[in-house]
Amino acid sequence: MATKINKxxxxxxxxxxxxxxxxxxxxxxxxxxxxxxxFSKGESSHALEKDRQGLIAVLEEAxxxxxxxxxxxxxxxxxxxxxxxxxxxxxxxxGNSTNKIFRFNPKIHASNINLTSGSSVVFSRLTGExxxxxxxxxxxxxxxxxxxxITILNTGVIQ
Numbered sequence: 536m537a538t539k540i541n542k543x544x545x546x547x548x549x550x551x552x553x554x555x556x557x558x559x560x561x562x563x564x565x566x567x568x569x570x571x572x573x574f575s576k577g578e579s580s581h582a583l584e585k586d587r588q589g590l591i592a593v594l595e596e597a598x599x600x601x602x603x604x605x606x607x608x609x610x611x612x613x614x615x616x617x618x619x620x621x622x623x624x625x626x627x628x629x630g631n632s633t634n635k636i637f638r639f640n641p642k643i644h645a646s647n648i649n650l651t652s653g654s655s656v657v658f659s660r661l662t663g664e665x666x667x668x669x670x671x672x673x674x675x676x677x678x679x680x681x682x683x684x685i686t687i688l689n690t691g692v693i694q
Contacts, residue, residue: 609625
């Protein structure tokens, strides 16, 4: 089958011009950059919520162990900027082999530990009440405006 040649424009070819290709590539780059930004922001928010739930679980575990009078001891949680430590007894001893460590995601930190005294929460045996109450704020290291707050009431309830 013979191809008909356009006599007015004999050198025309089908295809894309360089400017069309560059425009397409730039649009794809902008879309992928925008997608990456929102994906990473969503991932950070998910990590923040996960660490909030993890810290609540550690606090509730300490309260449950205390109410159950396991080893006839009280249990508590020491809060630091990068981790929480579940410990036995009425005071925290760093490096104790019985301490259970819950490390926060590297993107998260305890930005505000506002407890009535110190940075440890110890629960009373049998009742589970917290002698030290207050709030703990977890936030993104990259954006302190994104945060989650945990409240510890004197009844030992954790919200």
